[in-house]
Amino acid sequence: xxxxxxxxxxxxxxxxxxxxxxxxxxxxxxxxxxxxxxxxxxxxxxxxxxxxxxxxxxxxxxxxxxxxxxxxxxxxxxxxxxxxxxxxxxxxxxxxxxxxxxxxxxxxxxxxxxxxxxxxxxxxxxxxxxxxxxxxxxxxxxxxxxxxxxxxxxxxxxxxxxxxxxxxxxxxxxxxxxxxxxxxxxxxxxxxxxxxxxxxxxxxxxxxxxxxxxxxxxxxxxxxxxxxxxxxxxxxxxxxxxxxxxxxxxxxxxxxxxxxxxxxxxxxxxxxxxxxxxxxxxxxxxxxxxxxxxxxxxxxxxx
Amino acid sequence: xxxxxxxxxxxxxxxxxxxxxxxxxxxxxxxxxxxxxxxxxxxxxxxxxxxxxxxxxxxxxxxxxxxxxxxxxxxxxxxxxxxxxxxxxxxxxxxxxxxxxxxxxxxxxxxxxxxxxxxxxxxxxxxxxxxxxxxxxxxxxxxxxxxxxxxxxxxxxxxxxxxxxxxxxxxxxxxxxxxxxxxxxxxxxxxxxxxxxxxxxxxxxxxxxxxxxxxxxxxxxxxxxxxxxxxxxxxxxxxxxxxxxxxxxx
Numbered sequence: 414x415x416x417x418x419x420x421x422x423x424x425x426x427x428x429x430x431x432x433x434x435x436x437x438x439x440x441x442x443x444x445x446x447x448x449x450x451x452x453x454x455x456x457x458x459x460x461x462x463x464x465x466x467x468x469x470x471x472x473x474x475x476x477x478x479x480x481x482x483x484x485x486x487x488x489x490x491x492x493x494x495x496x497x498x499x500x501x502x503x504x505x506x507x508x509x510x511x512x513x514x515x516x517x518x519x520x521x522x523x524x525x526x527x528x529x530x531x532x533x534x535x536x537x538x539x540x541x542x543x544x545x546x547x548x549x550x551x552x553x554x555x556x557x558x559x560x561x562x563x564x565x566x567x568x569x570x571x572x573x574x575x576x577x578x579x580x581x582x583x584x585x586x587x588x589x590x591x592x593x594x595x596x597x598x599x600x601x602x603x604x605x606x607x608x609x610x611x612x613x614x615x616x617x618x619x620x621x622x623x624x625x626x627x628x629x630x631x632x633x634x635x636x637x638x639x640x641x642x643x644x645x646x647x648x649x650x651x652x653x654x655x656x657x658x659x660x661x662x663x664x665x666x667x668x669x670x671x672x673x674x675x676x677x678x679x680x681x682x683x684x685x686x687x688x689x690x691x692x693x694x695x696x697x698x699x700x701x702x703x704x705x706x707x708x709x710x711x712x713x714x715x716x
Numbered sequence: 717x718x719x720x721x722x723x724x725x726x727x728x729x730x731x732x733x734x735x736x737x738x739x740x741x742x743x744x745x746x747x748x749x750x751x752x753x754x755x756x757x758x759x760x761x762x763x764x765x766x767x768x769x770x771x772x773x774x775x776x777x778x779x780x781x782x783x784x785x786x787x788x789x790x791x792x793x794x795x796x797x798x799x800x801x802x803x804x805x806x807x808x809x810x811x812x813x814x815x816x817x818x819x820x821x822x823x824x825x826x827x828x829x830x831x832x833x834x835x836x837x838x839x840x841x842x843x844x845x846x847x848x849x850x851x852x853x854x855x856x857x858x859x860x861x862x863x864x865x866x867x868x869x870x871x872x873x874x875x876x877x878x879x880x881x882x883x884x885x886x887x888x889x890x891x892x893x894x895x896x897x898x899x900x901x902x903x904x905x906x907x908x909x910x911x912x913x914x915x916x917x918x919x920x921x922x923x924x925x926x927x928x929x930x931x932x933x934x935x936x937x938x939x940x941x942x943x944x945x946x947x948x949x950x951x952x953x954x955x956x957x958x959x960x961x962x963x964x965x966x
Contacts, residue, residue, distance in 0.1 A: 552835060555831075
């Protein structure tokens with residue numbers, strides 16, 4: 414048992430070294446040679462998106478290096494009886510967006526049913542959302558698979574064995590958040606104009622990853638497949654939460670234009686923390702139920 | 717279930733490789749060949765947006781690549797069409813639904829492979845030419861549309877192949893294709909609200925896509941309808957599988 418733990422910790426360390434090394438080293442070199450903006454938005458913008466595949470590559474390499482095999486790789490779809498988790502995964506970012514919209518309306522605007530109806534029935538608005546946020550979902554799913562196959566498919570299950578479910582979500586989320594550091598330093602997620610930049614951004618990203626990680630872990634555990642989590646990640650990256658913007662009522666353009674990327678992200682992180690806490694509780698309950706079930710079984714076997 | 721997946725992978729791995737090769741042939745080859753024939757660099761070819769001929773070549777080669785990948789997807793359903801095997805499949809724990817699910821998943825994965833490969837090769841071309849994908853004619857939008865068209869075509873074709881066998885299935889598929897082509901021809905010729913002229917201008921690089929109102933809504937709804945019909949097609953195929961199997965003599 415002890416040697417198994419040791420082997421798991423060795424695997425975790427190899428995985429972390431590979432996923433950080435394969436992302437950070439090229440990223441830092443290219444940021445300083447090609448330039449961050451050119452690498453992410455300019456000439457190489459689409460190529461840099463493939464960096465999301467690094468955790469999947471790290472997973473595969475770790476399995477090969479440690480000769481672990483491909484058991485429990487969570488690559489099955491497990492669609493039977495689990496379609497609702499796929500739907501939930503896709504809808505979760507939209508729910509966060511709607512919650513953010515309601516928050517924004519409460520603090521900066523006033524409910525305006527007329528405006529709401531106009532937006533919800535506008536063919537152009539709906540078409541924009543469908544073509545820009547729904548149609549490319551499958552390509553984004555491929556990129557999101559890259560991250561999920563690494564984090565939820567490898568790191569989290571290994572951490573869970575050593576630190577328990579909550580421990581795995583907290584430690585895994587922190588590692589996942591820190592992985593984004595080179596991007597946050599250059600203002601990719603939060604911009605550069607905020608107090609304590611970039612350290613505040615890094616801390617916020619870790620908090621965000623811990624709570625989103627709770628939801629993604631719950632989906633992965635429920636289905637024993639990484640695809641519902643990948644779908645949620647893809648939906649999140651496709652900015653489907655902007656569907657919530659349709660519900661922002663009575664907020665003037667003047668107020669909307671003053672919201673910085675940092676403020677916008679903070680509003681969203683608050684929603685993710687609320688939703689993530691719910692799923693964290695569900696994860697803990699699930700763990701307790703499983704433990705009870707095992708102990709009952711053990712008692713039954715003794716009798 | 718794992719056994720079925722392994723079997724399908726073993727039987728169809730060549731098709732998976734050929735799908736990626738089709739994407740390569742559809743994206744990289746026409747550009748490099750055109751560059752060779754015209755005696756210029758790839759960058760010059762990609763940046764010559766005003767050249768309708770070059771954009772036309774790219775579009776046609778992409779369509780041919782998609783037709784080839786569609787043909788390969790059809791081949792997935794051509795194996796295992798013996799009655800005795802169908803009865804064995806029905807008796808397994810996963811049953812017909814599990815078997816059909818694997819087939820549909822593989823078809824979907826092949827479509828995804830085509831979509832991903834086309835995007836990767838498209839970006840690779842832009843990268844080696846040292847230009848942004850915004851500067852040149854990027855086929856990622858067209859690839860996206862073709863991906864959903866392919867899903868819709870498979871969702872129509874597969875139930876017929878499952879129910880009536882390969883031969884009749886192919887005939888029905890051809891009829892559907894001809895009807896679709898006729899509808900498309902009528903739309904192109906009559907061109908209601910000038911959409912086709914606008915799309916042609918966009919492909920030629922003379923105009924930016926500025927479709928609004930109901931046509932834009934229809935374009936937005938199309939991917940959703942296409943994916944839903946693919947899911948519905950699976951349900952229909954499951955119901956038709958045994959009826960189709962009864963037609964086989966052995």
